[in-house]
Amino acid sequence: MFKLLLIEDDVTLFNELKERLEQWSYDVYGIRDFSNVMQEFSEVKPDLVIMDIQLPKYDGFHWCRMIRSHSKIPIIFLSSRDHPSDMVMSMQFGADDFVQKPFHFDVLVAKIQALLRRVYNYSVEQVxxxxxxxxxxxxxxxxxxxxxxxxxxxxxxxxxxxxxxxxxxxxxxxxxxxxxxxxxxxxxxxxxxxxxxxxxxxxxxxxxxxxxxxxxxxxxxxxxxxxxxx
Known part of the structure; x- marks a missing residue:
């Protein structure tokens, strides 16, 4: 079972995504302390990160840069911000993909599967x-x-x-x-x-x-x- 770390401070959205992703047999973790994301990242050791841009304490760009300094793990930004510069910055800081809110859940799953397949060389059928x-x-x-x-x-x-x-x-x-x-x-x-x-x-x-x-x-x-x- 792949472990996903969902860095999202919207509790309602987090719970909805967690429930639906777990139905796809993913193990989903969240963040308890948004000022200490890296410690929880290290504890979870996820296979993929899904992250919002607007977060408490520091924004997603900061944590993306911090994660990239330690790991090549796949990162997907999930954000309501739609300016092209946000998408460009996401990629510059090391993200692998950008999904704009609101989004269709099937699109997110397809992107997750594509990244896991590419990085970990697994078959979608296995999931x-x-x-x-x-x-x-x-x-x-x-x-x-x-x-x-x-x-x-x-x-x-x-x-x-x-x-x-x-x-x-x-x-x-x-x-x-x-x-x-x-x-x-x-x-x-x-x-x-x-x-x-x-x-x-x-x-x-x-x-x-x-x-x-x-x-x-x-x-x-x-x-x-x-x-x-x-």
């Missing part, structure tokens, strides 16, 4: 593969495979499974699932969620995994990993 209960989950192909067989899922079903596996052994509320699907532009109602979860569980039954998606009445759903959730 989209996850092991769960002895099966391989392929988010790119919407497929769940075991050694003997495989099943195909719809885009909604694979998205729901990804959300549940990301918080395995923890109850994910129906509201949280619906909100995540809406934010991902997959418009879905409460009744539609029930239908999708039931279809997902039925398909997983074909490879012996249906019982590992549990319904917690009045609360939500749980993806079981190893020990059962009591």
């Amino acid at each position: 989209n593969l996850l092991s769960w209960q002895g099966a391989t989950i392929d988010y790119e192909k919407n497929k769940v495979s075991t050694e003997s067989t495989a099943i195909d899922l719809t885009k909604n079903e694979i998205f729901i499974l990804k959300c549940l596996i990301h918080k395995k052994n923890t109850i994910v509320s129906r509201d949280e699932l619906i909100n995540s699907l809406w934010e991902d532009k997959r418009f879905i109602s409460d009744n539609t969620l029930t239908v999708n979860v039931n279809r997902l569980r039925k398909k997983l039954d074909e490879i012996g995994l249906g019982t590992f998606i549990e319904t917690k009445v009045g609360q939500g759903y749980v993806a079981i990993e190893e020990e059962r959730y009591d």
Whole structure:
């Protein structure tokens, strides 16, 4: 799992990005003390940095320059500032890319994948593969495979499974699932969620995994990993 350091002081944006990036199997860290970014950078040892320009204490250009003096790690600026000089300065201080707010989340993910692929020479497919209960989950192909067989899922079903596996052994509320699907532009109602979860569980039954998606009445759903959730 790649570690991303998100240097962003907007708590709402940070939490939203953290949640969505973790759904892509990234390990996301934030900054506690914006006057001591380098110490926390050293502690986390991230594989990639995403950074705003306007920050408390010192701006992103300062921290980009400091990081570059110690590391060649990929750096993406994420900023609402749109003047060409800001983009030029970002590159001059050592950033690898610049994403202007507001932005489409898929664009940010594509840029992250491109940088990680270039710097660490990995396949994008590796990020989209996850092991769960002895099966391989392929988010790119919407497929769940075991050694003997495989099943195909719809885009909604694979998205729901990804959300549940990301918080395995923890109850994910129906509201949280619906909100995540809406934010991902997959418009879905409460009744539609029930239908999708039931279809997902039925398909997983074909490879012996249906019982590992549990319904917690009045609360939500749980993806079981190893020990059962009591």
